[in-house]
Amino acid sequence: MNRREEVVRRLAAAGVVLGEQDDVELADFGLGRFEEIGLALVVYENNDRYCAKELVLLPNQLCPEHRHPPVGDDPGKQETFRCRTGEVTLWVDGHGELTLRPGDQFTIPPDTLHWFRAGADGAIVSEFSSRSTDENDVFTDPQIVR
Amino acid sequence: MNRREEVVRRLAAAGVVLGEQDDVELADFGLGRFEEIGLALVVYENNDRYCAKELVLLPNQLCPEHRHPPVGDDPGKQETFRCRTGEVTLWVDGHGELTLRPGDQFTIPPDTLHWFRAGADGAIVSEFSSRSTDENDVFTDPQIVR
Numbered sequence: 016m017n018r019r020e021e022v023v024r025r026l027a028a029a030g031v032v033l034g035e036q037d038d039v040e041l042a043d044f045g046l047g048r049f050e051e052i053g054l055a056l057v058v059y060e061n062n063d064r065y066c067a068k069e070l071v072l073l074p075n076q077l078c079p080e081h082r083h084p085p086v087g088d089d090p091g092k093q094e095t096f097r098c099r100t101g102e103v104t105l106w107v108d109g110h111g112e113l114t115l116r117p118g119d120q121f122t123i124p125p126d127t128l129h130w131f132r133a134g135a136d137g138a139i140v141s142e143f144s145s146r147s148t149d150e151n152d153v154f155t156d157p158q159i160v161r
Numbered sequence: 162m163n164r165r166e167e168v169v170r171r172l173a174a175a176g177v178v179l180g181e182q183d184d185v186e187l188a189d190f191g192l193g194r195f196e197e198i199g200l201a202l203v204v205y206e207n208n209d210r211y212c213a214k215e216l217v218l219l220p221n222q223l224c225p226e227h228r229h230p231p232v233g234d235d236p237g238k239q240e241t242f243r244c245r246t247g248e249v250t251l252w253v254d255g256h257g258e259l260t261l262r263p264g265d266q267f268t269i270p271p272d273t274l275h276w277f278r279a280g281a282d283g284a285i286v287s288e289f290s291s292r293s294t295d296e297n298d299v300f301t302d303p304q305i306v307r
Contacts, residue, residue, distance in 0.1 A: 030176030034264030118180030143213035
């Protein structure tokens with residue numbers, strides 16, 4: 016089973032059906048260590064006003080520390096994470112470490128450093144947010160290219 | 162089983178876990194015929210920038226024709242419906258009738274008349290949108306009070 020099939024299998028096990036228009040994005044942040052540092056994304060909708068995605072994390076997979084800075088009139092992306100399956104440890108600057116389990120959610124203010132890591136069984140997290148512009152994200156690790 | 166329990170049961174069957182902070186809203190639009198004209202909602206997040214909800218519809222239940230008009234600087238609520246389970250018939254002014262099945266989605270422009278009705282097994286629809294302000298919704302049926 017390749018990575019994409021593994022993501023689709025995990026989504027299906029959580030009751031998430033993908034449509035013909037859906038694309039699975041595999042992000043390794045240019046580090047080439049996807050299983051450790053990376054995540055898979057299905058972007059349902061991303062327009063000028065709002066964005067919705069599913070984030071699929073393998074066991075212990077890390078999305079590394081970053082923030083969403085202001086861009087022009089936009090104060091920076093604000094995002095709500097809601098855990099659907101598995102467990103995720105979320106660190107947010109000023110809030111410390113939180114553990115999100117199914118049904119738990121947390122809203123990350125704009126321009127605030129954060130990272131998150133899945134637990135031993137992986138995790139699926141729904142992300143609801145303002146417009147997503149990955150190219151503006153600022154990662155703490157200078158080796159990272161989104 | 163009361164209405165609220167039925168909604169929670171339908172969500173659980175679709176793999177949607179509710180958290181302690183979640184509330185189930187039962188909307189009958191003031192008509193007192195909930196099983197025919199109404200829907201249940203779980204609002205995950207609703208802030209100045211974006212909103213995310215699950216809509217739970219009983220078999221053949223109708224959400225009646227309405228639109229989200231401009232309010233002040235806001236051009237009106239824009240919303241993306243994504244069918245998770247069941248089947249829903251969505252009518253959108255200028256687009257006609259569409260059938261959404263699991264994995265299908267459609268984005269309704271601001272200030273555009275629409276209604277939707279679940280199929281014979283009911284439906285769960287995820288709604289991603291700009292800010293939700295129910296009190297501004299304009300329903301075609303003058304008897305409706307949201």
